[in-house]
Amino acid sequence: MTTTVEEAAQALREIDLIRHRAAGFQDYQAESGQLLLWGLAYVVGFALTACFRDYLIPIWVVVVLVTIGVGTWMASRTGADGARVAWRYLAVIGTFLLFCLALNIVFWPLTPEQGAMLAPMLLAALYILRGIQLRPRYMVIGLLLGTLCLGGYILLLPVFWPWMTLACGGTLIVSGLWLRAL
């Protein structure tokens, strides 16, 4: 049986469509692991901060360093090009941390609550931008994260730290599970 030109063109379009869908699936899968990891890190970080306010800086230094270590290991295990992915991951996280540090310097002095809002709000903005450009689920994650964190800062300041445990850490964990589920 011969294949017509129309059938051939249709088959190539179908291949492109599936390729795009499969890439989205793989992207969501890779992102879900990082969301779960950083969600857990935020839960631990904010919960410990709620309990031991005087140790805020050492708590976050340890939490961030451990999370970067685990995250880099996870990134290095993705595909055949693991080493390059791991370096890119470190560069992205490094840029993110440097930007947060720069904001701290520019707006110093900040209250601990103000300082704690920088990373989640930047993360929310980045996910919204990524969602607009790439895949819609990222926009939902960014909007939810930004709204819950900002809402808590404005309306729930007396219970800010416990709230952020759920609003930031909880949202990231739920988002990770959502990306994993098809």
Next chain:
Amino acid sequence: MQTPDEIIHQPVRLKVMAAMNTLDAGKWLEFVALRAIVEATDGNLGAHLITLENAGYVLVKKDFAGRKPRTRVCLSAQGRTAFSRYVMALQAILAPLNPDASGFDDNQ
């Protein structure tokens, strides 16, 4: 006029092969994930996977993840070559109409 591989040239099997071809060599994809990507029912996908497995284009492995049964699929080297040839056959059909069609990259 060229004849593309008839085993691949079936809508669901084409989707399966296209999806599997996006993975690195030797990488396995879970049945549920593949089902979501190709938008097929369990029975339909299962039947087409048997056809592809019999042709030597995919490998199917059934095991347990903890206590949960799991089916995973992997594109064989023979399947990757066959898919590449299939795409080239499609491009050859279109080539007289579109000189740029030969630039289609089947790996990206």
